[in-house]
Amino acid sequence: MQTKRIWMAALALSVACGTMSAQADEQQESHGKEVYSMYCVLCHGPKADGKGKGAASLGDVRPSNLRISKLNDAQRERIVKFGGESVGRSAKMPPWGQALSADEVRDLMAYLKTLHGSADDGT
Numbered sequence: 427m428q429t430k431r432i433w434m435a436a437l438a439l440s441v442a443c444g445t446m447s448a449q450a451d452e453q454q455e456s457h458g459k460e461v462y463s464m465y466c467v468l469c470h471g472p473k474a475d476g477k478g479k480g481a482a483s484l485g486d487v488r489p490s491n492l493r494i495s496k497l498n499d500a501q502r503e504r505i506v507k508f509g510g511e512s513v514g515r516s517a518k519m520p521p522w523g524q525a526l527s528a529d530e531v532r533d534l535m536a537y538l539k540t541l542h543g544s545a546d547d548g549t
């Protein structure tokens with residue numbers, strides 16, 4: 427009986443923790459979306475497909491379609507923080523490490539993950 431009660435308590439606790447971390451994820455993602463719409467939308471566009479209003483003014487280089495980005499998490503964070511030039515790509519992708527706080531970058535990364543394969547690829 428005692429053992430059963432302990433099991434029940436452990437189960438309840440793990441369910442509660444799961445819910446809490448899901449909520450934390452959601453908060454990060456929605457905050458990330460806000461950060462995105464402030465700093466990234468101009469080039470990458472409201473759908474993150476690389477068709478922002480400012481995209482045409484960049485000349486030959488097109489902002490990436492973030493929905494089909496093949497970068498892994500570390501690579502993505504690197505280009506966001508240190509800019510395109512830091513990874514041998516276009517300097518038209520600016521570095522954001524100074525403008526954004528560590529939390530903003532973390533939440534932005536959480537948001538970008540939700541975009542993956544989630545809708546049209548912009549083609």
Ligand code: HEC
Binds near residue numbers: 505
């Ligand atoms: C001034 C326009 C501009 C803004 C603003 C901008 N980007 Fe970019 N971004 C680019 C361009 C251009 C590229 C492509 C660079 C290249 O291909 O050499 C790019 C590439 C990227 C990539 C690489 C994707 C891949 O799969 O290769 C990521 C990730 C990215 N941007 C995220 C962001 C985020 C997050 C923000 C907002 C904090 C942002 N960008 C703001 C222009 C911009």
